[in-house]
Amino acid sequence: MHAIVAVDARDVSDPLALRDMEIAEPALRDKDLLIRVEAVSCNPTDVKRRARVKSGGEPRVLGFDGAGVVEALGPDVDGFTVGDKVWWAGDAGRAGSNADLQAVDHRIVSRMPASTTFADAASLPLTALTAWESLFDRMRLSREDTGTLLVVGAAGGAGSAMTQIAKSVTGMTVIATASREDSAAWCRRMGADAVANHHDLVATTEPLAPGGIDYVFSAYTPGNIEAYATLVRPGGQIVSIDGGDLDLLPLFPKSISFHWEYMFARARYDTWDIGEQGRILSQVADLVDDGTIVPTATHYISDFSAEGIREAHRLVESSSLIGKVVVHR
Structure with missing residues (x-):
């Protein structure tokens, strides 16, 4: 599959700060969903992690916020079916959302708001x-x-x-x-x-x-x-x-x-209440659908490639960004 990866720490101005690469599709764990990623957003944590990538290691697939469609389910998944439109914020210890497909524990995923596009949905989970x-x-x-x-x-x-x-x-x-x-x-x-x-x-x-x-x-x-x-x-x-x-x-x-507050703590340590994140996202989806909360995307980049993600990183690093920047197909 296609993924956008970091292979070493480079300034965002460097065209090789992020790279397009063909990598293996993720293997599903028992509790995972395999999700086709339609949109992602960029957060300060993405920028910080790109700056810490060490050369010589495995290429890193960054990206946390995501919105997309369920393509397959692990054997211990319940509450989801193939074709569901979902959103999530991911797990800092696993490959991220800057790829065609991502494997995500279903307990930290929920249906996305029915009233939004994938791009707008991707602005909110994290x-x-x-x-x-x-x-x-x-x-x-x-x-x-x-x-x-x-x-x-x-x-x-x-x-x-x-x-x-x-x-x-x-x-x-x-x-x-x-x-x-x-x-x-x-x-x-x-x-x-x-x-x-x-x-x-x-x-x-x-x-x-x-x-x-x-x-x-x-x-x-x-x-x-x-x-x-x-x-x-x-x-x-x-x-x-x-x-x-x-x-x-x-x-x-x-x-x-x-x-x-470290949003990734529940997934990182597989806490007893890890499923609370899926429940929170479900409640937030309801608030979006009834108009109580609005998506926070202000910049949309319709280029799901290394160049599009690099531009998102540049906007976040500018320190003048209002709201969120999303990258979508």
Whole structure:
């Protein structure tokens, strides 16, 4: 089958940063679906993983978000049939979605929204799972919870999903952060109640939440811990999705809780509740179909090749991308 692979770490400007290659079709595990990939999106994790590919190893098929059609089922699969249109965010330990076919554990897959194209569907799985797990698994919130949520990096894919899900599934007031007029307008379109500037986070957020922030969803954590310590109320909670070498001591005097969110953890460790990801995606599909949540694709590349995927990586690396970029057939 055709796949787009990385064979070594190269700058995105290099035409060989990603390459078209013919590789063997994936072998199915017992719980797998074999899916013909129709569309993918590019996430910051794709860019980071491309930069870490070591020369001399096996070619790496990147790509996580996907939307496509089920072609075959492993013997222990239930709930799916050949021909189903599905979406998924994948498993960081397996070959990705930048290929004609991908083998994916059916427990982390669900039907895709019936109301969307494959391209629009591919914009949401990873970010919707990240947002949902942050709210309900990390911060242990319920649909009845209220308070003020600060979404840092709200114009990106994860922030766009978080704003929509927090506004539609909880009682949160959402303050988004953005630094340009177009990104601030996008945040309001996603449902944000107010917009602060993350380049002057404390000064622009305090007037919007004079009583303090209850929760923070952070896509840009390094360099912001001191600001969070100032803004968050005693006993508040922070979820970070970007990692980094952090000094969390400034959070101690207010007993502020700090959580990591890594969407791939369930699949990586085959946790007892791995099927929760399929159930979450099914709920998100319902929210898309009833118009509560909208896809977050803003750039569409109709070139499912190394050149099309490389352009998607370039857009993500530009750090000015609003929403998501998708590549489709």
